[in-house]
Amino acid sequence: MSIIEIKNLSFSYDKQKILENINLNVEEKDFLAIIGPNGGGKSTLLKLILGINPVKDGSIRTFGEVPKKNLSQIGYVPQNTNVNTDFPIKVIEVVLMGHIGTKRPLFGYAKEETMCAMGALAQVGMEKFANERIGSLSGGQRQRVMIARALCAHPKILILDEPTSSIDVDGQKQIYELLKELNAYITIIVVSHDVSVIMKYATTVVHINKKLTYHDMSGQHSDAPNRCNHFCEVEMFNKFREVK
């Protein structure tokens, strides 16, 4: 069974079609990259999968149920991690937000929660920074903390929206290497502009611009444009690769 099943999904906002007839299956331990132009509907699709926007036309099933039911199984890393950097908050407190309302004490944080948060920080290699102020970290470090926050609830799927948009090149590579490690036991969905990096790590690439087009990364060397005559950066990169 696919862990995410999207069937005939359409979505409009103010009568403007944003997504049209999307069909997509995500399997366990996939590394799915979603690419496409700004305003093409990538973030909208994420919001539908996360249950932030309601599905009206078509259906989305995560683990066989409506998205709202399985929020705890999905870790989310939002797009802009550079907001609110003045906020007086320690790294560990940010990570602790990842816990859900269960088994919480009357006030403060339970010992298991703190241990679990430290574990998540160790996973992303940031445990030394637990008591630093979040604003004192670099963009890449902060992105790792946000990934730790998402890992805190032990999700089966990790969804990242433009995880490297505000990070320098070295930092970007480290983030993707980290995602590759996590991919050993977690399904990963990444929205990104950065085609060149995505090509190296993703197992499946879909292009969304209102409609969705698959790029199966196993058939990387096929000549022909894919099924629906769609030709985008992915094919272009494949061509370059052949020339080399």
Next chain:
Amino acid sequence: MFEALSFPFIQNALIAGVLVSLASGIIGSLIVVNRMVFLAGGIAHTAYGGIGVAVFLGLPIFLGASVFAVAAALIISMITLKHRERMDTFIGLMWAVGMALGVVLIDLTPGYNADFMSYLFGSILAVSQSDLYFMGGLLGMIVFIMIFWYRDILAVSYDSEYANLRGINVQFFYTLILILSALTVVVAIKVVGLILVIALLTIPVYIAEKLSNTLYMMMILSGIFSSIFTLIGLWISYEYDIASGASIILISAVSLFLFLGINRFK
């Protein structure tokens, strides 16, 4: 100066100063980290309409101001939900109408014209015993709510989108912060007055923010700084016979500049 401490009204003023400082330290921190300073200004000036109504009808001032301030908080919370992009317009509207209503009603009140200035610039020396109970009760409630819901309020303030995903009722806590701000603004009006309320809610908080790693540390430090500024301001106002609200704010401002200067050359 020490013989002054034996007067009951001075004792009341000192207690009120500390109670209000602690409350405004906690709430001011929330207002600043949530970028709500303009909202607090709107609430404060809307509250003036409530003061006018209370004076006109002969009701307790705190009651009138509280009802108007809380109503303003609820309206702002509703607007945020539906028309976030027009927020500044609506607040500007409430701000002006509240003030105008207050001025007109106080003008219309027969035989009343004395205490107009005291609401604009504070009248801490006129704090009564029942005012103190109101202030103490409010501070107690704020502390209780902060301890009980600290992590939710922290999550909503830091990253409301994520808090929503984690099943926290963001709208509820946002409204709660606004209502507590409204009530704090009302008691702060008594100490420093309507016009200077915003300074009390932001200056000590700004210094505390630079010195704290966590939100609760920022709240505690703000409360302490605010108390110190208020007590020094009161003493100066007594010694030199100047308005207490203004002298409290000027002491705060001078401290802020000193702090920024020292920080710079460190």
